[in-house]
Amino acid sequence: MMTIPTDHPRYRSLIVRERLAGFAREGIVSPEGLAAHGRGEAFDYLIGERTTDGALLAEKTAAVMLRSARYPVISVNGNTAALAAREIALLQLASGAIVEVNLFHRTEERVRNITRLLESNGVTVLSGKAERIVPLPHDRGLSYPEGTGKADVILVSLEDGDRCETLKKMGKTVIAIDLNPLSRTARMASLTIVDEVTRALPMITGFLGTLEEPEIAFLSGTPDNNYFLREAIKEMKRRLTHALD
Amino acid sequence: MMTIPTDHPRYRSLIVRERLAGFAREGIVSPEGLAAHGRGEAFDYLIGERTTDGALLAEKTAAVMLRSARYPVISVNGNTAALAAREIALLQLASGAIVEVNLFHRTEERVRNITRLLESNGVTVLSGKAERIVPLPHDRGLSYPEGTGKADVILVSLEDGDRCETLKKMGKTVIAIDLNPLSRTARMASLTIVDEVTRALPMITGFLGTLEEPEIAFLSGTPDNNYFLREAIKEMKRRLTHALD
Numbered sequence: 001m002m003t004i005p006t007d008h009p010r011y012r013s014l015i016v017r018e019r020l021a022g023f024a025r026e027g028i029v030s031p032e033g034l035a036a037h038g039r040g041e042a043f044d045y046l047i048g049e050r051t052t053d054g055a056l057l058a059e060k061t062a063a064v065m066l067r068s069a070r071y072p073v074i075s076v077n078g079n080t081a082a083l084a085a086r087e088i089a090l091l092q093l094a095s096g097a098i099v100e101v102n103l104f105h106r107t108e109e110r111v112r113n114i115t116r117l118l119e120s121n122g123v124t125v126l127s128g129k130a131e132r133i134v135p136l137p138h139d140r141g142l143s144y145p146e147g148t149g150k151a152d153v154i155l156v157s158l159e160d161g162d163r164c165e166t167l168k169k170m171g172k173t174v175i176a177i178d179l180n181p182l183s184r185t186a187r188m189a190s191l192t193i194v195d196e197v198t199r200a201l202p203m204i205t206g207f208l209g210t211l212e213e214p215e216i217a218f219l220s221g222t223p224d225n226n227y228f229l230r231e232a233i234k235e236m237k238r239r240l241t242h243a244l245d
Numbered sequence: 246m247m248t249i250p251t252d253h254p255r256y257r258s259l260i261v262r263e264r265l266a267g268f269a270r271e272g273i274v275s276p277e278g279l280a281a282h283g284r285g286e287a288f289d290y291l292i293g294e295r296t297t298d299g300a301l302l303a304e305k306t307a308a309v310m311l312r313s314a315r316y317p318v319i320s321v322n323g324n325t326a327a328l329a330a331r332e333i334a335l336l337q338l339a340s341g342a343i344v345e346v347n348l349f350h351r352t353e354e355r356v357r358n359i360t361r362l363l364e365s366n367g368v369t370v371l372s373g374k375a376e377r378i379v380p381l382p383h384d385r386g387l388s389y390p391e392g393t394g395k396a397d398v399i400l401v402s403l404e405d406g407d408r409c410e411t412l413k414k415m416g417k418t419v420i421a422i423d424l425n426p427l428s429r430t431a432r433m434a435s436l437t438i439v440d441e442v443t444r445a446l447p448m449i450t451g452f453l454g455t456l457e458e459p460e461i462a463f464l465s466g467t468p469d470n471n472y473f474l475r476e477a478i479k480e481m482k483r484r485l486t487h488a489l490d
Contacts, residue, residue: 024276034283042285042288042425233489236485243426244432
């Protein structure tokens, strides 16, 4: 492994990428997951690799939705576990949500490895036998009756568009964390947080601890997801405009 | 491996990603290379996954520069070999350029595997002992005296910014194929083609066969690289503007 010089202009991004590459060698992250991460990096670059005001409001709204949920579930894939196992543990503590492992490139070994990684970071992971809860032809349809099956509100990050769309059709409320405001997931979700997952999760956790009743009343109801997407797109255009200054 | 339905809205992009993932399992593509590919996908999405007018003019300009070069070299890394071995063979035939393998995550085994892949697609690959031709602290500095060492014009794709900058300082003319118009490579190169590599290479090859003398006179001289970057950025902003229509 090479050493990345700390003064490299994209040091943090490269370190995270190296970390994911390491998890890929261990089988936690799939090769396709690495490529998907790269796509996220590009969009993160375009919002300045920081939580924008629009994303912050979306994170607060997500906290309200999780607080008001009857049966909240956090659906975790390989990339999210590799990047944010600790952050998921803290959000689970604050929200009381069920955490379920859900993989696009699913093998029993990957489920086991990811479960172990999450548990070693303090997450309580739903166990049991996966069933085709979500009517999709590939492994992303496999889920748990006591997880996605019962959920009214599901938080997903780095999700595929098919599954997001199907969850919505099943009547679930879907909160998506997705850096690409143009993705099918971003456009299908009930609420999209256009932010990087390790920045977004602690914010939601933080808001869960500080929300006050009037805010909950003000923010609850159906969120205008297009507002959040438009704000993210505006920010990306602003960055592109000034890119060569 | 799952099967991607042909009616999936991002079918081509997913197929290419699957192909790269396969090459990653064989050690041709590094995990970091997969993430870098994903970043390219995001920017390709923003230019509409097609060759823009600006990119086409840059490809024509690249053909002129290769035609006028004294000692042209094509520098190939793992991603480029995995995506475009055949396209490199055809460009080499048309341009007479030396092809050299140059890796960020370099092992002798990867160099061997990539060389074999290129050769089986008809590329003549420069052999010999790599030396630190480019003054860089990591393996990207390793190169060949009869390749980068002697080159006046170097075509690189999916390059790192450090190396591009150093090649420029060494007095080389660098043609970069890079989907990110904001990258250091894109901004440091003598000419940047903001296009996907399997679309860009055949275009350059095509222009090499059809260039006429007056065009060469018109297009030669130092290209205004910022023009090409501004055109690409304009296109991305246009796409973002209409993304939610």
